Amino acid sequence: MSLAAETRAAVRTRPWLLRALRAGVVSYTTAAESLGIEGDRDAVATALRRFEDDLSPADTETREVTVRMQSGVELAGSDAEAGPDAAGTEPLVSVGGERMVQGGGRLTAILVDGDVDAGALSAVVDRLGAENVVVDAAGVVGDRLVVVVPRSDGANALRLVEDAMADT
Structure with missing residues (x-):
């Protein structure tokens, strides 16, 4: 070589x-x-x-997204464990059968809707990691990106995600 x-x-x-x-x-x-x-x-x-x-230059195209915060998120377990009461509860993130749902929990979800992809997720997680914000769950599907953080980091995470999306 x-x-x-x-x-x-x-x-x-x-x-x-x-x-x-x-x-x-x-x-x-x-x-x-x-x-x-x-x-x-x-x-x-x-x-x-x-x-x-x-190399092609770094992509500096502006993404059209809406970023919002949703507090009170919790780990709800798998669909099989959740039983009939959870039938109407749509998970914010579901990975390997584990669901993060709205329900009075101690976590906060930052939801990004719009022009998102795996590159945006990587930028968001990297930005949060650089600021020592713990990410409890993260995922992107279709036109939605979700990161779940401790409630105490919610407002800071919201600003950091907005910044990361502006820079990708």
Whole structure:
């Protein structure tokens, strides 16, 4: 494998570096050192520069979304465990049969409706993680993205999700 191919493969295993290259905010020499590729550091840095030139720029398209907060969310268990009383309770998030529903719980859901996808979910979870906000559940299906956080983090999470959606 050539040095350029090895460099590109190493970058692809580091999504954060790939995003940084697309955004044009990389110190090539420092990035080259961090990749651990055997060979001349300057040659790896040059391979990074060339790779960046071949990448499409970061997508800065504005998303049309509505962001809202819903407090009182709780873990309701699986549909099978919930019984007949839960038949009318639509889950906000359901993964592996576990449901997060509105019902007086200690959690808050941040709901984003509109132009959302897995990239938006990644941006939201990364932004919340950068601010040390615990994410209890998260998912995206169709035109809805949901993240569930502790109630005490709800207002802060709402602002962070709005910011993340503005930046994706």
